[in-house]
Amino acid sequence: MKFIKDKRSELLNTSKDFYREVLKGSDLLHGCINDLIDGKLNKNKLEEVIQCEHKADQAKEKYINILYKGKRSLPFLVEDRYRLIKYLDIVSDNSEDLAHGLIVYPFKLFDDIKADMKIINDLYQESIESLVEMVNLMEMDFKTAYQKSFHIETLKRSAREAKYKILGVLYQKPKEKSLRVYLTSKICIKVYDMIVRAEEISDYLRSLIVKYPSK
């Protein structure tokens, strides 16, 4: 009995380590994008985002090992937990990818997109925070987690608006260097894609909330 409890708490503690690194990484990346907006991008901070992803990877591996250790009386729960951590890992990977991109980004942001860039950046941070909160709620409170998923959907809609505003401005710059326009739009699209990913994961979690009582 004690062993079963230990295994469960070990699993939960490891998942918390993983979520912490994902959140820390997204917070740092949020800060880095704000720095980019302010024109003072700190490359050391971007390295920290990459480090967070590596730590999250280690926590993920540990989590998977614990998850598949021993007998599985609820295989569907094990599989769903596995999928969940894999999906969150993709979000973390995308953060790392963007951090790498920002390290080599050679330009400054256009002034006329800074306000919308700030909006989409804040939405990114909020959606990742909400997603991690929702994942945590899945353990103990389906109802609140269900409500949370709609909030993430709203964030995605707002992010889409901001994205197209930014792209609209960028596409009206035929005289600017095409590489600058292209790379800047890439940053915006990558940030938006992470919000979309968060929304997709929240959708998946919502389907689990509907599925579980019928099991």
Next chain:
Amino acid sequence: MALLGILVVFLVIVIIIAFGIGGNDETFAGIYGSRILNMKQIMILATIFAITGALLLGEAVSKTVGKGILVNLDDAIVITILISTAIWLILSSALRLPISTTHATIGAVIGLGIALNEKLDWMKIIELSIWWVLSPIIGFVVSFIVFKLMRAYKIKHLNGFQSLEKTEKSFTYIVLIIICITAFSRAGNDCSNAVGIVVGIGDIKVNLLLLITGLSLAGGLLVLGRGVIKNVGRITELYPSTAFASQIPTAGILFLGTTLGIPLSGSHMLVASLVGLSKASHTPAKKGLWKIVLIWLVTFPAAAILSIIIYLPVNSFF
């Protein structure tokens, strides 16, 4: 010396019968299907309960096979019925298909009754047949209803993965305890079927006889039973709570049936309740379910024919 020879022959028959019954014991199917225990752990538990059930309960339960259907029973008839039942049980277990022991026994009784032109109580046979048809229907309906009730409860109260784990863990213990009790009492009951023909012959000690029977039941479980348990346990997707929904009503209704003297078939009820679960949860049932239904239909005539074939050599021996 002659008595010793007879005793050895009877003991061999007892071992075959107990082996056949043990081989077709699907009691632990729910525990296997819901992964509460693995096959190795199940085999250890099943062996313990087969032996202890036989030793502690076997003596108390005494049965006369075929009583109530066939008016005149002699030793050769009883032995023929038991051997043909055991052979049919072993055959179906080798095919990993669960059958009703009572069904096979009564098929053999009727076959012999017709062949020997003995008087049969047809009213009793019709009554039994009705219950054989009703057993799977009851199993199906009850598990269907229990699952739906449990689902309604879950929709209202299930709140997160941890609460699900906690609930399933509780069901794990309940299912484990009830199945162990069932295995224990079933071993005592099965033992009496096999042992009845030897009691009173020579100076053989009853405890030794019960131990041999218990070991044979366990032997049947270890050699053939695992196939039947796997086959039944995989009829539909099972978790501790759904194993509860299928096993507990089966056990409860069987108990009620035994108390009221209604001969319900545990195997038929369990298989039907698993199908009921699959329908209630919209989970596809395993392919090949028709084989189980086919063997149920074939059991009756097959046991009858087997008993007629076996009767001739048995009768000349006894």
